[in-house]
Amino acid sequence: MSIKKLFAIRGLLTQGVAIAVMTGVLLGAAGSQPALAAKCGKTSAGFQSWLEDFKAEARAKGISNKTLQRALSGVSYDRRVIKRDRSQHSFKLSFNQFYKRRVGSYLMKKARGKLAKHRRLLAGIEKRYGVPAEVLVSIWGLETNFGRDGAGKYSIIQAIATLAYDCRRSAFFKRHLHAAMRIVQRGDMSPKQMRGGWAGEIGQVQFLPASYDAYAVDYDGNGRRDLRRSVPDILASTANFLRAHGWKRGGSWDPGTANYAAIKEWNRANVYARTIAVMSNKLRK
Numbered sequence: 579m580s581i582k583k584l585f586a587i588r589g590l591l592t593q594g595v596a597i598a599v600m601t602g603v604l605l606g607a608a609g610s611q612p613a614l615a616a617k618c619g620k621t622s623a624g625f626q627s628w629l630e631d632f633k634a635e636a637r638a639k640g641i642s643n644k645t646l647q648r649a650l651s652g653v654s655y656d657r658r659v660i661k662r663d664r665s666q667h668s669f670k671l672s673f674n675q676f677y678k679r680r681v682g683s684y685l686m687k688k689a690r691g692k693l694a695k696h697r698r699l700l701a702g703i704e705k706r707y708g709v710p711a712e713v714l715v716s717i718w719g720l721e722t723n724f725g726r727d728g729a730g731k732y733s734i735i736q737a738i739a740t741l742a743y744d745c746r747r748s749a750f751f752k753r754h755l756h757a758a759m760r761i762v763q764r765g766d767m768s769p770k771q772m773r774g775g776w777a778g779e780i781g782q783v784q785f786l787p788a789s790y791d792a793y794a795v796d797y798d799g800n801g802r803r804d805l806r807r808s809v810p811d812i813l814a815s816t817a818n819f820l821r822a823h824g825w826k827r828g829g830s831w832d833p834g835t836a837n838y839a840a841i842k843e844w845n846r847a848n849v850y851a852r853t854i855a856v857m858s859n860k861l862r863k
Contacts, residue, residue: 658776
C-alpha cells in the first residue's frame with residue numbers, strides 16, 4: 579500500500595471516530611436532559627410541567643421565588659374555565675338585542691345617581707385625563723353594575739394560568755399571567771384577594787392583569803392601586819386606560835371618531851363599544 583493511500587485511510591478512520599463520538603455525545607446529552615414541557619395543552623396532563631417552565635421564565639423576568647410560591651402554590655388546571663371559554667355567546671347578539679339586555683331604566687337611574695354622588699371626583703379626573711364623567715360611569719355600570727356583580731368566584735391566577743396553558747389563546751393569557759405575578763410582587767393585591775371573572779377580570783371595571791399592571795393608578799394616594807374597593811382608583815384607572823389608547827379631550831365618542839376607537843380598545847366587540855357610546859350620550863342629556 580502506498581504512503582498516500584495509507585494517510586487517506588487513516589484520515590477517513592479519524593473522521594469516522596470523530597463523527598461517532600460527536601453523535602454519542604449529542605445522544606447522551608439528549609437522553610440526560612428532561613423532556614421539554616409542551617408550549618400549550620388541551621388536557622390537564624401537561625399542566626404542572628408547563629407551570630414549572632413558566633416559573634423559570636418568570637424568575638428570569640425578575641419575579642422572586644417568594645412571589646411565585648405565594649401566587650402559584652396549589653394552582654391547578656381548571657376545567658370550569660375552559661368550559662366557560664368555549665361557550666361565549668353574548669357578543670353574537672345584534673346591537674339592539676345587546677343594548678336592551680344590558681341597559682335598562684334601573685341601570686340608567688343608578689348611573690345618574692353615581693354621576694351626582696361623585697361629581698367632584700369625576701370632575702377632577704376629567705381635568706387630569708380628559709375623559710368625561712358619563713363615559714366613565716357607563717363603563718363602570720356596564721362592567722359590574724357599579725361593583726354589585728364584580729366580586730367573581732374564580733381564582734384569577736388559576737383561571738389565567740389555565741388559559742395561558744390552553745392552546746386556544748396561550749400567548750395572550752401568558753402575558754396576563756406574568757402581569758398577575760407583578761401585581762402580587764408589587765403588593766397591590768394578595769393572591770387570595772385576586773378573585774374575579776373566569777377570564778381573569780379584576781375588580782369593578784374588570785381590568786385584565788396586564789391592563790391593571792400598565793394602567794391602574796393610585797388616585798386616592800393610599801399607596802395601593804385598588805380596583806376592587808377604591809372608587810377614585812377605579813374611575814381614574816379607567817380614564818388612564820382610555821387616554822393611553824388615544825382619547826382626545828373634548829371630542830365626540832360616536833362611531834368613527836378617535837374616542838370611539840379608544841373605547842374599542844377597552845372592548846373590541848362592536849356591540850359593547852356602541853353600548854358604551856350610546857349610554858354615555860343618554861347620560862349627558
